[in-house]
Amino acid sequence: MTTDVQPVASRPPHPLAETWYHFRQNHGAVLGLVVITAITIVAILADVIAPHSPIAQYRDSILAPPVWHDAGSWRFILGTDDIGRDMLSRLIHGARLSMMIGVIVVTLSLAVGLGLGMVAGFFGGITDVLVMRFMDILLSLPSLLLAVVVAAILGPGLFNAMLAVSVVVVPHYARLTRAAVMAEMSKDYVIASRVAGAGPLRLMLVVVLPNCAAPLIVQATLGFSTAILDAAALGFLGLGAQPPTPEWGTMLASSLQFLQRAPWVVTWPGVAILVTVLAFNLLGDGLRDALDPKLKR
């Protein structure tokens, strides 16, 4: 890749190449990307990789300790839970759920928030006031509280928990989009294409939107961590995924009473949540630095 002979020495690098160059400087961000890639592969191949079924109960080895304990065995590498299910297999399938939660929540909230923010920023006036006031109302509630209330109203369950978390994060995307759109709207290139006869839809989606993408990409990446964390919190409170679903927060909640006897049933789901969320936060921070032209030297 680097051995290519550049035909013209002064040609500027492609913007993506430049972003990648800045991104690579940040070791934490690269680590985050590697971890996320690994988790994604595990999530996709969960059926192949997992040594056991996530819901199979091995009644002969209940609360078996991990392999490095004296009583541990290679059959259950990370031990088993209170009804004899393999922890490792449940964690692997939980990765699939968590990545799915992240993708669905980010897609839903980004789509709605982007739409509302664009409409508010593009049309201004009373539309802007109405949309942004509504967003302010949602923002005045603590995010977890709002998610808890929405989940309580919709009823417990994984899908409803995803909806609840999506509702909570919509205002962030709406605000960000509106600010970016308003900053772009007064620029010459937008006026030029308006003069050239571009309609509102074309102006919004083709002209303005690509130039607002950078902050949204960063926010969407960080949105994965919020989604995974909040969905796990709802699961922990009994308002998210229900047992026997191997969702990490739900796994924690259902094994609480074994905290003393078998610490591993509580330790691993938490480690999984922490590592995944941390990886997305590292990646988001790195992307922010790489995409923010103000920080580029």
Add this chain to the structure above:
Amino acid sequence: MLRFILTRASLLIPTFLGVTLLTFLLIRLVPGDPIEVRVGERGISPERLAQFRHELGLDQPLWKQFLDYIGGVLSGDLGTSLVTHNPVLQEFLTLFPATIELAFMAMLFASVVGLPAGIVAAVKRGSWFDHGVMGLSLTGYSMPIFWWGLLLILLFSVNLGWTPVSGRLDLLYYVEPVTGFMLIDTLLVGEYGAFWSALEHLILPTVVLGTIPLAVVARMTRSAMLEVLGEDYIRTARAKGLNSRRVVGLHALRNALIPVVTVIGLQVGTLLGGAILTETIFSWPGVGKWLIESINRRDYPALQGGVLLIASTVMAVNLLVDLLYGVLNPRIRHAR
């Protein structure tokens, strides 16, 4: 200045009405009739049902119900709990001091640890200390606090036996609530043993609830300090020959603190949201645990009132922070 305060405060009125409407509508969206939930599986005759509905105003059109609710809210009537039959406001106010005490301690912990950590990290930018602080704060920011609480209980309460597992006070003591703040009440009656017990009970919940704000404060302090340290006036101060400690501690910190104070104030939402998890783990008798219990008991008036009161608290604190920011930074005050 007065104009500034009034403008900012008046902006809150539509938001407050909006939150009231939102909580009102959300609770109406719950599948099932609150009366039927109340009578449970025993069933009820249609006449009695109609009578109950009339008593609670549920046979009125929705807009009328909402106006009645707003009228009640403004005169301090947030309805009655379906389970305890106590006024919701009274239940909330009984439990709220416990949450405030915990949230205050968590914020204190976050500031006392986070401010110095952020300052030193900024001054020694690029050092191992800086990298350590940044790494730890990102980890803290990513922490599932419900799990973090369990780990701390396992280590400090179960294995080491240093701290109590749950609750606010040892069963040995009983202190009549005066202010509702255990640390103050125990001192008021002169029970020093009880005071220590209350303090011991506070340690782990404080650390758990304070972890995310701590990470935010440390990161914010560091970046604010870095920005200020690059300013010309700091170079001037150094060029004058002032010693480094004076430049950092006096000249730089003063200006760096403005955004940090704002961020600390804005954490109140995070704290009250996190209180739901922290109080559930530590059986802390505050409003967070009460809200979750209300959900599980389908006590919708309590849930509705509690959400409205917490949202109002957050709005009030944010307004205060906004005003404080205007006081600290005249540019904001005169900008609009």
